Amino acid sequence: MSREPNQQQQITQRKQDHIRAILEDPQVERHSDFEQIRLMHRALPEIDYAQVDTSCAFLGKKLRFPFLISSMTGGAAQNLQQINRHLAEAAENSQVAMAVGSQRTMIRNASAEESFKIRQYAPSIPLIANIGAVQLNYGFGVDEIRRAIDILQADAIYLHLNPLQEIIQPEGDSNFSALADKIARLAEQIEQPIILKEVGSGLSPQDIQLGLDAGIEWFDLAGHGGTSWSRIEAHRSDNDLGILLQDWGLSTSESLYLAQPFIPQAKLIASGGIRSGIDMLKSVVMGARLAGVAAPLLQPAMTSSEEVAAKIAQFHQEFTAGQFLLGIEKFADLHFNSDLILQSPWHSLSKKRSG
Numbered sequence: 001m002s003r004e005p006n007q008q009q010q011i012t013q014r015k016q017d018h019i020r021a022i023l024e025d026p027q028v029e030r031h032s033d034f035e036q037i038r039l040m041h042r043a044l045p046e047i048d049y050a051q052v053d054t055s056c057a058f059l060g061k062k063l064r065f066p067f068l069i070s071s072m073t074g075g076a077a078q079n080l081q082q083i084n085r086h087l088a089e090a091a092e093n094s095q096v097a098m099a100v101g102s103q104r105t106m107i108r109n110a111s112a113e114e115s116f117k118i119r120q121y122a123p124s125i126p127l128i129a130n131i132g133a134v135q136l137n138y139g140f141g142v143d144e145i146r147r148a149i150d151i152l153q154a155d156a157i158y159l160h161l162n163p164l165q166e167i168i169q170p171e172g173d174s175n176f177s178a179l180a181d182k183i184a185r186l187a188e189q190i191e192q193p194i195i196l197k198e199v200g201s202g203l204s205p206q207d208i209q210l211g212l213d214a215g216i217e218w219f220d221l222a223g224h225g226g227t228s229w230s231r232i233e234a235h236r237s238d239n240d241l242g243i244l245l246q247d248w249g250l251s252t253s254e255s256l257y258l259a260q261p262f263i264p265q266a267k268l269i270a271s272g273g274i275r276s277g278i279d280m281l282k283s284v285v286m287g288a289r290l291a292g293v294a295a296p297l298l299q300p301a302m303t304s305s306e307e308v309a310a311k312i313a314q315f316h317q318e319f320t321a322g323q324f325l326l327g328i329e330k331f332a333d334l335h336f337n338s339d340l341i342l343q344s345p346w347h348s349l350s351k352k353r354s355g
């Protein structure tokens with residue numbers, strides 16, 4: 001599957017265009033609906049703030065708190081390599097998980113490989129490799145998937161699902177037919193867990209069911225509410241379809257809500273528009289085991305690993321404060337605990353009156 005040099009340049013250029021769009025167009029960032037979810041404050045939490053334990057486990061490794069650096073980048077260019085190095089060093093220092101951007105670029109292109117050799121900077125944390133699932137319809141198979149895992153010495157691999165992005169992208173790969181079968185066959189042959197992931201439009205119950213039937217256990221919902229890939233690709237397109245569809249999809253909280261019947265068979269990661277430790281907390285209460293953050297880490301990652309670590313520390317402080325104010329000492333009591341969600345009191349009041 002050797003890629004023509006001009007195709008390689010195109011992929012690298014596309015990555016740079018994506019970064020520019022995120023940094024220069026504030027409307028690429030959409031609005032999440034996490035503020036609509038309210039949690040039950042405890043005035044007598046009956047625990048010591050200093051004893052709040054946010055740690056949890058992911059893929060057999062301990063994390064300081066359920067934070068994942070979501071997939072962003074990688075490629076031949078120097079700045080892409082730097083971003084991944086800064087993210088990896090910060091993930092290791094902060095004891096959180098990290099995923100890389102699509103590794104399609106490095107398949108048989110040695111110059112892009114270097115940016116994905118990040119295990120040296122992050123020896124102890126969970127690392128997630130990443131390939132677009134649609135590439136299984138464009139010549140990729142078990143060898144390419146293994147290669148993506150090996151270069152990272154990854155603990156798992158994302159197969160990202162981005163049908164909206166691919167149809168807006170002028171050079172997109174849009175044949176998504178019969179992918180579930182191919183994913184099922186791959187899952188039988190790959191030792192590491194496969195995680196199905198959207199990129200900002202959310203996974204539906206039907207998607208999760210197809211995934212479970214294919215032998216997949218992990219799902220990153222990556223819903224609407226943060227980075228809009230439809231809008232980003234609209235910048236590179238000659239029409240306005242990407243603008244029209246910039247808010248298409250399930251929000252992260254809608255996707256989480258709809259996925260609840262599949263817990264615990266399905267293990268969920270929430271991402272898309274997670275902008276504070278409180279958004280993370282709400283996701284965990286609603287059933288996510290981990291919450292992923294991408295765009296807020298981009299600018300810090302262009303500067304230094306210290307800047308990335310400082311941003312992660314801010315999320316940790318917010319998460320810990322929220323967990324304390326719910327009166328919860330341990331992560332296990334937080335996860336998928338609907339008692340912590342405040343039901344709107346006004347709703348039952350109006351029912352009483354009409355009843």
Ligand SMILES: Cc1cc2nc3c(=O)[nH]c(=O)nc-3n(C[C@H](O)[C@H](O)[C@H](O)COP(=O)(O)O)c2cc1C
Pocket residue numbers: 018019022070071072073100101102130158160197198199200222225226227271272273274292293294295296298
């Ligand atoms: C700069 C940037 C590059 C991204 N590249 C990829 C990618 O290559 N593969 C992928 O699966 N997701 C990619 N994503 C999507 C994120 O992993 C995530 O699913 C989505 O942006 C929602 O998270 P956010 O709202 O926190 O940004 C990228 C996101 C950003 C911000």
